[in-house]
Amino acid sequence: MKQEVAIMWFRRDLRFEDNAALYHAFRQPHPVIPLFIFDTHILDKLTNRNDARVQFIHSVITNMHRQLMRNGSGMWVYYGSPLQVFQQLSENFSIQSVYTNTDYEQYAIERDAGIANFLRQEGAAFHSFKDQIIFDGSEVVKEDGKPYTVFTPYSRKWKALLQSFHLKSYPSGRDMTRFFQSAEHTIPTLAEMGFHAADIPIPSQQLNEGLIAKYNLQRNFPAVNGTSRLGIHLRFGTISIRMLAAKAQQLNEVFLNELIWRDFYHSILYHFPHVRTGKAFKPIYDQIEWSNNEAAFEKWCAGKTGYPIVDAGMRELNATGYMHNRVRMIVASFLTKHLLIDWRWGEAYFAEKLLDYDFAANNGGWQWAAGSGCDAAPYFRIFNPALQTEKFDKNLAYINKWIPELNSFEYPAPIVQHEMARERALQVYGAVLKYKKE
Structure with a gap:
């Protein structure tokens, strides 16, 4: 038996x-x-x-x-x-x-x-x-039961609900003797599964409370060690989201908001399942005529677009499996608006490279940048890489770290001119969205 x-x-x-x-x-x-x-x-x-x-x-x-x-x-x-x-x-x-x-x-x-x-x-x-999240399904919805599609009111409701939802830990690690008593199984090696050791270091699992306390002041500057780098640990559950949310409540509301974004994007997947299958949240955006220039895409991937803040971000990603969140927005905007390349191409590249890759957050971020997502900036808001650099890397500390050849002949000329690219994007997007109004 x-x-x-x-x-x-x-x-x-x-x-x-x-x-x-x-x-x-x-x-x-x-x-x-x-x-x-x-x-x-x-x-x-x-x-x-x-x-x-x-x-x-x-x-x-x-x-x-x-x-x-x-x-x-x-x-x-x-x-x-x-x-x-x-x-x-x-x-x-x-x-x-x-x-x-x-x-x-x-x-x-x-x-x-x-x-x-x-x-x-x-x-x-x-x-x-x-x-893996605090609230899921229909736990955070409007009074009429409909889902939120804008982050700010969602976050207000989320925080209100949290007041009556104690972030209590499950005492699951107390009695390890409840596991089946057998150590006969061996773990397949990486080689047996066709993989090899990687040379990308994994960020620490240790929560830096001092860093979190200053998160709202430092988070936008890629040259500063101002973010938690806990993404991979949240992605694979080596830390508890409940523990982290409880700490965020105590230390920094802006950091807590970043955790709420995770729940928000999961809520979008739940209520709008077409997003899970590669469709734009706003279906009209699936009609955009992307140029999808493969040579331009390869230069973007390699960090050779001639736009230093974009190239620094891509090189950081390729070398470390990580990219600063502010820079993620800049490179995503550049790919979709300046190069008119389908956001799904960028989404797939991030999925391949990011240590903290999570479908909900990655999809949500890319659709935000492309203008096709929920809570997105209007399509006519197009990041100017030069202005972004002036605001967030004024002394070029981040750029110089990743582009040592910046001031030499080795560094490429801009792949596209900003004003021309901006006007082209407005025309291509506008053609679709004007058609929608008619």
Whole structure:
């Protein structure tokens, strides 16, 4: 007779402390198998076999495994198709229930529906919990139940709701002996999965409270160490969003607003599912006639546009997997407005490069820059790279760090002239939006 077990399926919640699904898994009577799957559907799409995110996940999972081994347990780690993994586990165990934290991306929704259906046929329950954001679904909506599409009123409602919503941690890390007692599983190596060690360092998980306290004063200046750099840890759940939001409440409201943006963009995905499938939030913008010049796109990717603030940002991204948030807005505006290249091209490039890549935030940011998103600046607001430099990198400290050849003949001339590009963008956008009015 097969042993009855529950499964805790870790995904974007790679921690034992303050883990919603794990807390609930420990409240049922069966031993809990801690499962992680290196999903081939996701990994096979990665063209860079030195992807620092894969190495980061592998390192975190390895550390979790070592921690469990001290209690006679261990992580059960697979490389393959999630459905096939659950089919294999069901052959060896009588799975009573599976606990996991909700992933809101399109593939994840479809994957989880398939797993839940399989488990249902096996007589097992599939339980999914909110963990990576504070409010999800229809928790923050207008009085008439309709979703917010503008950030400021959404944030006001979010903060009002938080007054009656205690940011309490789940005591999920207390009794590690509840895990299934078996350390027989080994973790697939990076090489076995076709990956290699990356040379991009991972930012610290340590919360710098002094930095957060000054966040509103420093966050817009890319040469200053003024942002938390916690994006990758939020992305993969090595820190708790509840813990971070509680700290932000105490330390800095502007930093708290940045966390609210995460919830806001997830709310947009939930209420407007066409956004999850690559469509513009405002459908009329799907009619824009992009030039999509591949040579210009390659220069943008390589940081060789002749616009120093743009090139510095792209070089920082390529070298570190990170780009300062202010600069992200500048380079996105430049690609969509100056070069008239489809925002989806930039979105995909960021998805490939960013350590903290998150579909909701990445999509939301790109559509904001392109003017096609919710809460977007009007299409006729086009960032002037020179003015942005004057405001946020006046002494060129950031630019000189990433463009050492700035004042030499090696640095390219501007790929396009600002005024010409601005007028062209206004014409192309205007043609579509005027048509809408008629």
